[in-house]
Amino acid sequence: METLEHLQRRIATMRDLQSIVRTMKTLSSITIRRCERAAQAVRAYDETVDYGLQIVLRDKDVADAAIAASKAERKTGPVGLIVSGSDHGFCGRFNEVVLNAALENILSGRAENVALAAIGTRAAELLTGAGHTPDVVHATPGSVEGLRASTRNLLALADHWRTQRGIARLRIVHAVQTPETPARPVTMSLLPVSPAYLFHQANRTWPSRRLPTYTEERNIVLTSLIREHVFVRIFRALAEAQASEHASRLAATQSAEKGIRDRLAEMNGAFRLRRQEQITSEMLDVLAGATALNRR
Template identity: 40%
Template sequence: METLEGLSEALETAGDIRSIVRTMKSLSAVSIHQYEQAEAALADFEHTIELGLTALLHDRRAHGRPLPETAPGKGGEALIVIGSDRGLCGRYNETITRFGADRLGDQAVFLAVIGARAAARLEAEGHTPDQSFALPGSVAGLTSTVQAVILEIDRWIRTEGVARVRLVHNRRQGRVNADPHERRLLPIPKITLARLADADWPGPGLPFFRMPPEQLLSWLVRQRLFVILYRALAEALASEHATRLAAMQRAERNIEERQDDLTAAYRRKRQESITRELLDVVAGFEAVSTPDETHEDHHDDLPKP
């Protein structure tokens, strides 16, 4: 049976939880904006890398050379999955791990996971990650995380003969906060190279370069890899916080409804308590006053002297 004290404590607890939810909503809203800005900031750099590839491919064509191979491995495959380190973000990790597991199938694929919760889910499904990375806690940590992943890709290529690397992550798409998306990191698709080779140069003449073409190609491919990973990681983190924001909004509505129910129950219980106390006072008054009236009645019956 609910008591006034119990209802009062429940109301206080609900208020505390609501304050926490509001704080998490504010943090997620701010984080979404920061990661979206970080992702957009690299758009110009990505365009610069594509211009460099365009100049290099034009030079190769002028010398009668075919489109280059951008992954020197022997044929191995690798998959990188970006998930989450933290909870309270709905089905964010479930969505991306299921999407990634479908692309793994029964193949022998090297697997790297960014995000402890996604790694745990994949391992529970029988896909043990070969390498795991923690998600950065802020925009400032994006660069170091991306560099660590690139070093792992380099190791795969050198020691494991990996020639194809794919990336899966969630991103915001319209009203959907966690829409799974796949990108090929290596090799650069032939259709992309052909598009860049056929692109018109925006200036009056092609630039020249002194660096050996193969060395320049390697550097441009690495920079393109950095940009794609950086933007994908920023998109994934913005998606995570958007999913968490939506979850917190639903939680806040549920808490408000719970608070309304508790407040109504508290008022009813308080009114019952007040009514019971008044009845006790009335009953006590009647119990005290009744003997006096009886005594007065007996006194009137006594014979007069």
């Protein structure tokens, strides 16, 4: 039977663990909100890029050439796949959900034609365990402020793949938070840009009667705008993935907190029972001693 001192130490340890879980839950809640705000804030920049593409694609020759090139690139060629996972644990099945979606993308085509990049060491380890070792492993953004640097690194990787390995099709697999689940897998095509999107921008009505002008060569402007369009999509994917990771961690901490609370109730009950037994035993010893003295 455990002593009172041992029970007290176990209860103190459990309370410390409860405090840690509560802190993790609070941090996850704050990070989810900040990631959601970051994803919303970049939408204004995305709209500006859309307006720029609308102006450039008003030229029918430029629009037709861009749409034709996009359709051609979508059919053939090797694929670059970015898998956004986690560097840290205690987030439920977040990494497994992303891994399953990544494996579906890999197996849908020829595995030898897929270049892999993993965001997060845990995602990289799972991919390696499944027989698909990533070519590149990036750390997950440490905070919302790190999303921009991570996005730039992935853009540089995309440029390297396109120039050195001839990769024209680029996708990113990540998880998003939904009302039904904290982690739902999503596969987003980054390159080539959707022909439907280009067609929509080329035929959309300008919101005012004044049209902007530009002095740079059209193809250069178009390339720069498409690059910024891809930048926005990667940024939003990373922000949504980080929010989903922390939503998964929040669900895990809530479950852990309930388990700790139930365990603490059991341990406190055992402590009270053991203490009552000890008090009763001491009182009986005192009573027995008093009885023995009275008999003398």
